Amino acid sequence: MARQTTYDAIVVGGGPAGPFAAYYLAEPSDLKGLLHEKGRMRGQRHCPISTNQQCLNCQPCNILQRFGDLKRERRSTWNRIHKGDIEPALTNVVCGGIAMALPERIMRNLIEGREKLNPMIPGGSNDETLLDAPEIEFLATQIETDHRLEAPIRGMYVAGDGPGAAGNIVSARATGLISAKVILEG
Numbered sequence: 001m002a003r004q005t006t007y008d009a010i011v012v013g014g015g016p017a018g019p020f021a022a023y024y025l026a027e028p029s030d031l032k033g034l035l036h037e038k039g040r041m042r043g044q045r046h047c048p049i050s051t052n053q054q055c056l057n058c059q060p061c062n063i064l065q066r067f068g069d070l071k072r073e074r075r076s077t078w079n080r081i082h083k084g085d086i087e088p089a090l091t092n093v094v095c096g097g098i099a100m101a102l103p104e105r106i107m108r109n110l111i112e113g114r115e116k117l118n119p120m121i122p123g124g125s126n127d128e129t130l131l132d133a134p135e136i137e138f139l140a141t142q143i144e145t146d147h148r149l150e151a152p153i154r155g156m157y158v159a160g161d162g163p164g165a166a167g168n169i170v171s172a173r174a175t176g177l178i179s180a181k182v183i184l185e186g
Contacts (some may be wrong), residue, residue, distance in 0.1 A: 149179045
């Protein structure tokens with residue numbers, strides 16, 4: 001029989017808003033939370049493996065990197081990934097450096113956030129933890145919310161591009177913080 005776990009908060013999606021909401025929920029409280037990500041990231045961005053940043057038409061366009069390599073500011077290789085204990089779920093990917101696709105400040109925040117979330121998500125900041133290139137979706141399905149970003153389903157809060165309030169990656173993150181703050185205020 002499967003072990004059943006109870007969580008105080010479940011954050012679905014590791015896009016721009018998800019990790020920020022999870023971090024904000026975990027930092028000042030004793031909430032038991034879960035950050036769930038589907039595991040496949042895609043999007044339109046500068047190519048992090050091409051020397052001129054032009055798309056190489058990799059199918060699909062996914063960059064895989066070890067967290068340890070990210071912290072050491074080096075690209076991942078299949079050799080280093082296969083030496084680790086984690087077998088990639090995604091195999092149709094290109095090893096590389098996701099830092100080439102995102103601004104330095106975002107990368108610093110990603111590293112700091114994963115390390116701070118490690119108590120809630122053990123192993124999330126281990127060197128062999130695998131990261132996929134970020135997803136940037138400019139158009140997404142919008143879900144109706146009230147001014148507190150609560151969906152018609154009581155207790156369900158929507159952040160990121162879901163409520164249609166974001167429009168950019170910074171605003172998407174802000175909606176994650178807004179949702180988490182509302183949850184903490186109870």
